Amino acid sequence: MIGGFADLLERLAFTPRRGLKLAHLAGYFRATPDPDRGFALAALTGDLDLRAVTPSLLRGLVAGRVDAELFALSYDFVGDLAETIALIWPGIGGVDDDVALSDLVAQLQGAGKAELPGLIAARLDRMSPSQRYAYLKLATGGLRVGVSARLARQAVADFGALDLAEIEEIWHGLAPPYLNLFAWATGGQKPVSAARAPFRPVMLSTPTDAEALAALDPADFIAEWKWDGIRVQAVSDGGTRRLYSRTGDDISAAFPDILEAMAFDGVLDGELLVRRGAQVAPFGELQTRLGRKKVGAKLLHSHPAGLRAYDLLLWEGRDWRSAPFAQRRTALEQAVAGLDAARIDLSPLLPFTDWDTLAALRAAPPETVIEGLMIKHRASPYLAGRIRGHWFKWKRDPMRVDAVLLYAQRGHGKRSGYYSDFTFGLWDGDALVPVGKAYFGFTDAELKALDRFVRDNTVERFGPVRAVRPEKVVEVAFEGLNRSPRHKSGVAMRFPRIARIRDDKPASEADRLATLLEMLPEVEG
Amino acid sequence: MLTPLPTLIPRPEGLYCPQGNFFIDPVRPVPRALVTHAHADHARAGHGAVMATRQTLEIMALHYGPDFAGAQQVADGQVTIGGLDVSFHPAGHVLGSAQICIAGPSGRVVVTGDYTRSPNPACAPWEPVACDILVTEATFALPVFRHPDPQAEIARLLASVAAFPERAHLVGAYALGKAQRVIMLLREAGYDAPIYIHGALAKLCDYHIAQGVPLGDLRPATVARGRKGDFAGAVVLAPPSAFAATWAQRFPDPVIAFASGWMMVRARARQRGVELPLVISDHVDWGQLTQTISELDPAETWITHGREDALLRWCALEGRAARPLRLVGYEDEPE
Incomplete structure (x- = not known):
């Protein structure tokens, strides 16, 4: 049912933690019958092949129902096309009895190009806003709820007390809505993979x-x-x-x-x-x-x-x-x-x-x-x-630099109320350039000390982010370094973490950006 | 041309009425202020004289101390100021909140202040007041804002409490109005366990109880012996600002919830690190706002603060005269 799927997407969207996402997914698989849970799984793993519902098709649809200027102002505020349409769509009053995902999928797969807009509009008319959101995300692909294909498969494994490796081994022989997989997860036979060239657990x-x-x-x-x-x-x-x-x-x-x-x-x-x-x-x-x-x-x-x-x-x-x-x-x-x-x-x-x-x-x-x-x-x-x-x-031993804390943001869950996500920088001339972020590596005692430092040394706030006085030096350990045009410093660290707090070091003695750049692997010209 | 209507002029201090020589909800100290409700951005200290409902004055005294203004006058029935008849009418927003009606010889202006038409058991419901000029807020004036039934939102909170009995649920709610509304919604839903409140909510909750608003068993959210487990499964209310403070560190793996009309928009909820957004608003949503204008059918609609662009567009589409006052100093939702 689209209602249950909408609830699932809502929960996943606001759950930062992997363990809880898994629990939500497993709970959904438990509560949802075939074939809907299989279509939901396919939507999450990116294996659901639907006729392309494009953003321009959706814009055309909403233009038929809502004044263009009001829509533009709303979209500007909300920032997500599917969400704006889900919220602004003037339903015709009354929500249909919950519709099965399988019916929606079958309809989208079977529709001709010309009839597609009319079908989607008729569906949107009879849905609640959260159902519309789920339906539009399903139709356009790209759920963006922070769930990887692997995490979705892990949830199936958790739900059925199966081994993830065994699921991965047969995955490429399976197809939505995965009736045989869910049969296995609920006590039936392991599906025999008929696919050529299957994957073997590593x-x-x-x-x-x-x-x-x-x-x-x-x-x-x-x-x-x-x-x-x-x-x-x-x-x-x-x-x-x-x-x-x-x-x-x-x-x-x-x-x-x-x-x-x-x-x-x-x-x-x-x-x-x-x-x-x-x-x-x-x-x-x-x-x-x-x-x-x-x-x-x-x-x-x-x-x-x-x-x-x-x-x-x-x-x-x-x-x-x-x-x-x-x-x-x-x-x-x-x-x-x-x-x-x-x-x-x-x-x-x-x-x-x-x-x-x-x-x-x-x-x-x-x-x-x-x-x-x-x-x-x-x-x-x-x-x-x-x-x-x-x-x-x-x-190999990790690479290390001594960097200066620049920004901090609060964490989630057990770290609620603690500033636990740190951005740090290195010297480039007289300026500190941000070079990375670290969320772990420190002990609980160090986290408390860093949290205290952030609270006592905030110089500016940008929404949830605090800029701190550039005085705290931390030793950052990382596993590798890549060039990255997306980062201001031009490089991206792999697995950076705060290895030590260097209270013995003044900020002026932190490392320079040039020192970091020298650690880049040589590239053949 | 005769002055057909009482005049209101936007000034840096706030909305000014020259005939009556008073300001409505001024954001800076002025000689004479009429105050719609006690949220801090509308009700400031330091005016020469303040006229407001009894409850608004009492709440201002709780905030600022008894001498928050040179003189205080309870708005009771119709009062004549500078030849204008001034009266206060319930706005449904928070306890004591009022719309202000200013009537001249040939017409009436109604300043809504903040208002909602959703049932709010913590205060008197909004009343329609016929007028020639409606001066309205526009906090949620975008067609995406259609606030759901608050009882359904509370049901989501209670479902989460049941699903995570080992975690504390921290619900962000502004101290005046939203906190008591959430508590009453919980009680209406049959939740009769103790509700824990942050110290910043205590005075206003006590005041509501004294005014006959039943809130049930409230307890301070303090850790007596520093044991985090004390709050497992509990519902704890706090002003949202408390989540950034060390205060939040005392709870076991808390679920962060936030009760606000803004929670309709996912990005807003995520920016605040909210795990459980609760769409509970004490403002009119788009439907209520446009319905109010349609029903009162004023000759002109003036917009004080909020998202006036969309409301102006709607008025233009409806063939209604409207203008923005672009008053500054009012927050989207005060903390």
Whole structure:
């Protein structure tokens, strides 16, 4: 029913926390029968294919009902087209009995282009404002309620006490309204994926450090670099080729160059990179290739993608997942040897006999696009998920700068009433330039101290944001740095957090922007 | 030309009537003020003389102390000022709120102050007062503002309280009017548990109770022994400004709610970090405002403050004479 879906969107829109969003979604799946919950799920995962209802169609509709100037003034105030129309639409009095999502979807899918505006208007006439909002968001796509496809699938897993990895494995064989998925979630049979080239759940690692490694025998382990790209799974199955992200999203369309090189029958696990010969480009360059539905010849040439293979799951009809890693690696080496090396190559192994040797390698990686080390037990089977004791990641030490707090904003939930979201800056000449935001890293005691500082040192307010006297220095740790035209400083940090409060340091001794820019990975001219 | 109607002129101090030599809701100290209601942006301290309803004067005294003006006069029945007949009529906005009617020999002007036509059990309901010139507020004068049934909004609050019994529900509500309205709506909905209130609400809640407005079991939202769990499942009312203060840190994982007509617009709610927006307004919405103009059918409509552009456009479409006064100093909703 559109009413229940409208309530769900409302709750999600105002719930900042992931855990609560999951609870709302699971509650919705519990309370809503098939096929509506399946259509709602498809709307959230972006898998609902509807005839394009464009903003201009909606503008045309509302122009027939509301004075243009009154609409313009209202839109200006509200700021969202669907919301403005939902609120301003003069219903004809009376709201229909709740309409099933499945009926609305079927109608939108079946309507001819010419009859579409009339159908939508008739629906809007008989809906409440919140139903109109939900209906318009459904019709135009793009719900913008802060729920990723993965979070929606996680909610199905929570609801049915299923394993997310298993859902992701079969997801590409499923279609809205997912009757077989919900049957499984409510105690029925697991759907058999009939799709070609399905995704297999990925094996993940747990973090480690020198201290933890000291207890282990180096002879039991194999080490390789942890490359800074995105983890992918390349599946080629009876002529069907797909490239999946590690969460099972199909990203094939953005990487035709990789697909072309997948002249095999099997499943490889590896890192997707932008690679020019032996030169691996920084992560930022890979980002320009991501998220595309199509990719032009120019970009394929300027940003060629490469797959650096880590592991082999299936090969020419054999499932290798239960074999020990050492054996899989040998099979992988043979498999990759027969492929186009310009596109698919091997992640090299690192020679070591003791942990100190490995520590030395980690301290001085040969390329900046290395995030650290992967240490894998020789006997590990390929297991779904993050199982302790098999694969370890030993990440490079984070980068650090000493920055000055500039702005603060209040947090949500358990941090209600605390200034817990901080913007910090570095010196550029005599000015402090904002370079990033951090929401975590501090202890509860440090949070209290920072909150107190913000309250006592506010110099200006911009709505919920406070500008503070630029006096507090914090050590910011982060995992990487990309160029970013969207940021004033020209760079964006990855996973920045406040590692320490530097009360020992005056603001004048905080780092300079130039120091940060020097940490950028080198880019090939 | 004879002066057909009492004259009102917008001045920096507020709306001025030269025949009566008084200001209505002046934002700066003036010799003589007529005050529609006790919200701080309409009712300031320091005037030479203030005329208002008894309850408005008493609430001003609670805010500012008993000597907030040189002289006070309770508006009771019809009073003649400078040859004009002045009378106060209920506005339905907050306790003591009034519209001011100024009648001359050949016509009448009604200044609405802030008003609502939605039932508000905390005060006397708005009354239609026939007039030649209607001087109206326009706080929510956009056709997107169609405020829902407040009881349905309270039902959403109670549903959330039931769904999250381990969390405190902090409801932002302005101290005069909105807070008592929310409390009464909760009581009407059958919620008879203690309601906890921020210290800034205490005086005005006590005053309402003394005026015969039943609010039920109210308790101070103080942590006696610093135990956060004390407020699990509780409904706590506070002025919205308290959410920015350390005061909010005492509650267990609070749900932040806010009772305001602005909560209709999602972006407004999100900007304030509101998790549970409650659309409860003590102003006329678009429908009530345009209905009021249609029903009173004044020769002219003057607009004091708010979103006058849309209302002017509506009047033009309806063939009604209207003009904006663009008075400054009134907040959208005072804290």
